[in-house]
Amino acid sequence: MSHRTVINIGPFHPLQEEAEFFQLYVEGETVVDVDVRISYNHRGIEKLDESKTFDQVPFVVERVCGICSASHPLAYVQAVEEIAQVKVPERALYLRTIVNELERLHSHLLWVGLAGHFLGYNTVFMWAWKYREPVMEILEITTGSRVNYANCKIGGVRRDMTAEQLQQIDRVCVDLVGPLDMLTKAVLDDPVLHARLKKVGVLTPADAKAYGATGPTARGSGVAIDVRRDDPYAAYDRLDWQVITAPDGDVFSKAVVRLLECFEAAKIIRQCVRDIPGGEIDAKVEAIPPGEGVGHVEAPRGETFHYVRSDGSNRPVRHKIRAPSYNNIPTFKASCVGLQIPDVAITLASVDPCYSCTERMCVALDAQTRKPLYDFAELVRLSQLKTQQMRKEW
Amino acid sequence: MTTVPTQEGITLTGFVGEVIKRLGRLVVDVQQCQPRRGIVRIDPDATVEVARQLLAMSGSRLATATGIEVRDGIDILYHWCFEPEGVVLTVKALAARPELAIDSIAPVVPAANWIEREMHDLLGAQFRNHPDMRRLILDDSWPQGVHPLRKDFDQVLDRPPLPSAPTDGGGPKEAGP
Numbered sequence: 001m002s003h004r005t006v007i008n009i010g011p012f013h014p015l016q017e018e019a020e021f022f023q024l025y026v027e028g029e030t031v032v033d034v035d036v037r038i039s040y041n042h043r044g045i046e047k048l049d050e051s052k053t054f055d056q057v058p059f060v061v062e063r064v065c066g067i068c069s070a071s072h073p074l075a076y077v078q079a080v081e082e083i084a085q086v087k088v089p090e091r092a093l094y095l096r097t098i099v100n101e102l103e104r105l106h107s108h109l110l111w112v113g114l115a116g117h118f119l120g121y122n123t124v125f126m127w128a129w130k131y132r133e134p135v136m137e138i139l140e141i142t143t144g145s146r147v148n149y150a151n152c153k154i155g156g157v158r159r160d161m162t163a164e165q166l167q168q169i170d171r172v173c174v175d176l177v178g179p180l181d182m183l184t185k186a187v188l189d190d191p192v193l194h195a196r197l198k199k200v201g202v203l204t205p206a207d208a209k210a211y212g213a214t215g216p217t218a219r220g221s222g223v224a225i226d227v228r229r230d231d232p233y234a235a236y237d238r239l240d241w242q243v244i245t246a247p248d249g250d251v252f253s254k255a256v257v258r259l260l261e262c263f264e265a266a267k268i269i270r271q272c273v274r275d276i277p278g279g280e281i282d283a284k285v286e287a288i289p290p291g292e293g294v295g296h297v298e299a300p301r302g303e304t305f306h307y308v309r310s311d312g313s314n315r316p317v318r319h320k321i322r323a324p325s326y327n328n329i330p331t332f333k334a335s336c337v338g339l340q341i342p343d344v345a346i347t348l349a350s351v352d353p354c355y356s357c358t359e360r361m362c363v364a365l366d367a368q369t370r371k372p373l374y375d376f377a378e379l380v381r382l383s384q385l386k387t388q389q390m391r392k393e394w
Numbered sequence: 395m396t397t398v399p400t401q402e403g404i405t406l407t408g409f410v411g412e413v414i415k416r417l418g419r420l421v422v423d424v425q426q427c428q429p430r431r432g433i434v435r436i437d438p439d440a441t442v443e444v445a446r447q448l449l450a451m452s453g454s455r456l457a458t459a460t461g462i463e464v465r466d467g468i469d470i471l472y473h474w475c476f477e478p479e480g481v482v483l484t485v486k487a488l489a490a491r492p493e494l495a496i497d498s499i500a501p502v503v504p505a506a507n508w509i510e511r512e513m514h515d516l517l518g519a520q521f522r523n524h525p526d527m528r529r530l531i532l533d534d535s536w537p538q539g540v541h542p543l544r545k546d547f548d549q550v551l552d553r554p555p556l557p558s559a560p561t562d563g564g565g566p567k568e569a570g571p
Contacts (some may be wrong), residue, residue, distance in 0.1 A: 039531040047543055071466075080433070212455045212505030225455075226476075231430055231480030293430065294473060294482050296457065305473065307456045307484075322458035327505060 003027065007341070008380070009348070011040045011048075020329075020353070024336070024344060031339045034332045049319040054080055054288050054310075055321065058152050061306075064321060067110070067146045070096075070103040071299035073152040074319065075306040076147045078233055078295030080154050083310050086286050090235075091121060092156035092283075094276040097234040098169060099151050100297070101265040101272075105136040105176070107300035108265075111352045112183060115255060119196060120288045120344050120384030124186065131179040138172045141165060155283035170273045173266040180266070184259045197252035200339065201347030204249055207334040212327040215302020216261070217351045220254035222247040227298040239271045252349040258352075288312070298326055301352050325353045342382040400424040408477045413451065420444050426485075432483040438496050441487050443473070445499035447504070448485070453477045456505040461513035463545050467491045468519045472499070472506070478508035495520035535556070 010021030020040070025033040044388065045064060049057050058073035065072065074096055081114050109132035116124025136146045142165045143149035161169075187193055203213065208221045218225055226243040228236040244260045246253035290312040296305045302324030309318045328351040336347055398406060398414055398421050406414055410432035419433060420440045425500035427438055436444050444480065448454050453476050460471040467490040474483045486537035489496045500507045511530035513519045518541040521527065529536075535557035 037530075042531050044542065044549070047547075047549065157400070209449075209455055210504045212457065212503075214455075229480075229481070230477045231482070292433070292484075294484065296482065303457065303475070307460045307471070307473065309462065318460065318462045320458070320460035322509075326458070326508065330504065330508060333504075 003089075004032070009344075010231065022332070022348065026341060029340045031052055031336050031341070031344060034336045036329055036332065038303070038329070040218065046319055046321060048213060049316055051178040051315065053314045054078060054154060054316060057316065058154075059148075061319075061321065062150065063147050064324065068299045068301070068304060068323065069148045070099045070151060071297045071304045072271040072306070074234070075295040075297040075304045076321075077152045077154050077309065077318070078297065079293040079306045079308040080288060080295075080310075080316075082287075082293030082295060083291040084154070084285055086155050086283050086285050088156055088276045090282040091160075091279045092281045093235040094272045095157045095161060095281065096152065097236060097239070098161070098166075098269055098272045099139070099149055099157075100234065101269045102135055102169070104140050104265045104300045105262055106132050106139070106270075107352075108262050109135070110257055111300075111349075112187075112255070115346065115349055118349050118380055118383055119193070121193075124183065127179070128181060131176060131183070134172050134175065138169055139169060153282065154288075156281045158282075160281050166273045166276065170221070170270055173269050176230075176266055176391065177263065180259070180262050184263075186253060187259060192387060194252065195390055196387055197250060197255065198248070198344045199250050201251045201335040201350055202249045203335045205329050207331060208249070211327075211331045211334065213302070213331050213351075214324050214327055215298065215300070216254050216257040217302060217324075217328045217331060219243070219245045220257045220350075221249035222253075225303075227296050227303050233295075233297065235272060236268075238275070239268055241268050241271075251346055254350045278326045288314070301325055302328060325351065325355045329353050341379065342386040345383040398424060400427070410481055410483060413476070413481070413483055416451075417444060417447060419445075426484075430479075430481050432481065433486065434483070435486045435488075438487045438490065441472075441497045441499050442502055444485060445502050448474050448483075450539050451476070451502055452478065454523075456499075456503050457482070459506065459509045459513065461517040461519050461543070463517060463543075464488070468494050468513075470496060470513065471521060476524070489519050493520060494518060495522055496520045498524035500524050500526075512527075515541070517541050518544065 005026050007024040007026055015174040021037040023035040024031050045060060049060055052060055058076055061072040061076050062069040109128045113128030140146045142161050143151050203221045204219050205223050207216045208223050222245055224243050224245045229243050241264045242258050244264060246256045288310045292309040292311055294307050296303050305322040305326060307320040308316050311317045336344060340348060397507055398545050401424060404424055404427050406427055408429050410427050413430060414421055414434055420436050420443060421434045422437055423435040456473045457473040462469045467488050470487050470489055472485045487496050498510055499517055500510055502521060510521045514521060514527060515529055515531040537554050
């Protein structure tokens with residue numbers, strides 16, 4: 001029987017924004033099992049929401065995650081609007097769509113940069129983050145903040161956009177298409193990346209279903225699910241766009257899905273700017289009746305799911321939040337097994353795990369001596385080294 | 395002619411109605427049946443059978459579950475999504491006092507693994523036959539039997555003291571450069 005070693009990734013490490021703990025069980029260089037521990041930063045937001053009024057909760061839940069800070073409030077207000085049976089004004093629906101798609105753009109570009117870094121493509125990292133910056137700036141111009149947009153409220157949105165601001169948004173999307181095209185081609189046409197990412201970290205459609213995977217993680221396995229199309233909210237059913245899927249379930253497929261979704265996002269935003277009607281932006285909801293409602297939204301990483309129960313008072317009795325990474329991270333149990341250690345870093349990164357949503361970091365200990373073997377920096381170095389070697393051999 | 399007991403004013407129509415009819419006698423009460431939303435209460439002894447049937451349907455997936463403290467125990471709400479119909483079906487099962495226990499669906503639906511552990515930690519619900527009932531949300535040093543999402547838990551008054559620093563020298567604190 002071969003010698004089994006535990007590689008700990010986490011829970012705290014300078015390379016990781018937040019805490020999460022992966023334990024890789026390896027035999028030689030091959031991963032045979034993965035265990036994940038989360039909740040080192042559990043903030044008890046569900047409990048906190050029970051002490052807030054319905055109108056205060058959006059400001060709490062947008063702090064669930066700094067990147068999904070448009071998706072969480074939207075999912076929450078949709079759940080409450082379902083209870084109160086609110087008809088949201090058209091203009092507010094378009095404004096919600098614009099902010100949510102800008103969020104998808106900046107989130108996907110952030111991921112492309114990080115993935116590039118993990119693979120040793122630091123130019124990709126610099127480019128992606130450079131082109132992400134105008135998106136962040138336009139979010140600041142139109143909502144007042146780069147993160148935590150305080151955009152959604154029950155019954156509509158809090159802040160209108162001027163015609164001039166809408167034109168600025170349009171400009172940003174037009175200017176982004178060229179660089180996006182270049183980035184996409186740089187990834188899709190690079191033979192080393194093909195060799196490096198194809199058939200790595202494969203998630204089969206059956207496993208995607210069993211683990212309840214959502215978003216690009218599922219769509220990268222050929223599972224064409226997208227809340228925006230299947231259960232339309234905001235203005236998505238009035239616009240022309242495609243659900244992007246890729247068939248192979250590997251890291252490459254997930255990268256392709258995210259890159260192509262950026263184009264769709266730009267397309268959606270430009271249509272919104274073109275078609276947005278005038279009028280009210282707020283339905284002026286007065287009271288929330290007793291009842292229960294669910295709201296779900298296609299966040300950049302997948303479906304964000306909120307459940308709210310009201311007893312007719314001004315506070316929710318229960319507010320359940322499920323972020324997409326909560327369902328996507330357990331898929332590592334299927335996708336990491338059988339991998340070589342240098343492929344683990346990019347596979348872990350391929351679901352774009354969001355630590356606020358869920359939790360992470362990494363050190364390898366020898367199972368017997370408990371001495372560190374690898375930390376996450378070492379895993380990234382191994383990953384970059386493997387790319388370099390492949391580049392030389394090419 | 396349906397054998398499924400429904401609340402007054404609810405008719406089983408559309409896709410949601412079809413799904414509920416297929417569950418048949420396992421459903422004890424239909425509380426909502428709308429074009430894209432449904433809420434049913436099931437026999438608490440039939441959680442596994444219901445999960446097996448729902449997972450076998452095409453386009454289904456378990457989105458998540460919610461635990462809610464109610465008078466008679468803890469209500470466990472499994473939220474099932476169906477695509478491309480865009481339907482969310484909420485399946486309620488009561489984990490009744492005093493045991494607060496229902497059968498775990500995690501052996502059948504891996505997606506339920508984490509969320510059942512979470513409800514076990516935060517609300518004290520028990521899931522029989524769960525494959526891996528270690529703590530997920532609470533720290534190992536958190537006292538047994540204290541469930542922070544219960545209504546009678548006060549975040550200030552009932553907060554347990556912080557644990558003393560571990561002395562075993564093992565584990566992740568050796569991590570990092």
